[in-house]
Amino acid sequence: MKKSSTQALVVRPIVTTDGVFLAHYTEKGLAELNFPGKGSEVGRGFSRAANKKVFPAKIPAWHRLTEAALKKALTGHAPKKLPPLDWSGTTTFQQSVWREMLKIACGETRSYGQLATNIRKPAAVRAVGGACGANPIPVLVPCHRVLAAHGKIGGFGGGLDWKRRLLAREGMVL
DNA sequence: GTCACCTTAGAAG
DNA sequence: CTTCTAAGGTGAC
Numbered sequence: 001m002k003k004s005s006t007q008a009l010v011v012r013p014i015v016t017t018d019g020v021f022l023a024h025y026t027e028k029g030l031a032e033l034n035f036p037g038k039g040s041e042v043g044r045g046f047s048r049a050a051n052k053k054v055f056p057a058k059i060p061a062w063h064r065l066t067e068a069a070l071k072k073a074l075t076g077h078a079p080k081k082l083p084p085l086d087w088s089g090t091t092t093f094q095q096s097v098w099r100e101m102l103k104i105a106c107g108e109t110r111s112y113g114q115l116a117t118n119i120r121k122p123a124a125v126r127a128v129g130g131a132c133g134a135n136p137i138p139v140l141v142p143c144h145r146v147l148a149a150h151g152k153i154g155g156f157g158g159g160l161d162w163k164r165r166l167l168a169r170e171g172m173v174l
Numbered sequence: 175g176t177c178a179c180c181t182t183a184g185a186a187g
Numbered sequence: 188c189t190t191c192t193a194a195g196g197t198g199a200c
Contacts, residue, residue, distance in 0.1 A: 021182045111181085112180075112181050122196060124196065125183095126180095126194075127181095127195040127196040128196090129180045129181055130179060130196055131179050131180090131197090134197075146180075149183085149197095153180095157180060159181090168181035
């Protein structure tokens with residue numbers, strides 16, 4: 001299955017001490033969450049939602065969960081509950097990587113290599129990096145807890161300072 | 175088809 | 188220590 005059917009997005013803002021995040025929802029759940037300050041990201045992909053009449057009653061409830069989870073995560077606290085996540089437009093490889101990342105506890109880290117090993121594809125180290133970069137739901141899916149080997153910070157698509165800041169809040173020192 | 179990417183262990187200089 | 192290489196998965200061009 002490729003990307004396709006799942007669109008019909010609804011976007012809701014989440015105001016935090018770090019700025020305004022934008023949460024994108026489909027009828028299946030939270031599909032994307034993006035960092036503040038990137039106005040450019042706002043225009044891509046959900047404009048068609050304005051034409052849709054669909055606005056599942058569940059969305060306000062999901063949004064409440066997302067907001068609570070995001071704020072907790074931003075203070076270095078593990079969210080106790082997450083809204084349903086809609087990963088329908090992604091590959092199974094990516095999903096397995098993200099599922100594995102969700103297991104990383106607050107204050108812990110993994111290397112790309114460790115993650116690759118955990119999903120039974122030890123040679124797909126770089127692919128794991130690619131999956132992290134493709135992660136549509138940063139912070140809640142802790143892609144920032146994935147470091148390169150030997151404690152190196154590695155990279156971060158949305159801005160390396162975010163990665164450092166998030167890690168620092170969880171009490172980590174590089 | 176080609177290239178660039180949030181990588182890494184190992185071999186060579 | 189530094190540099191180079193090979194190997195996965197995916198999306199942009």
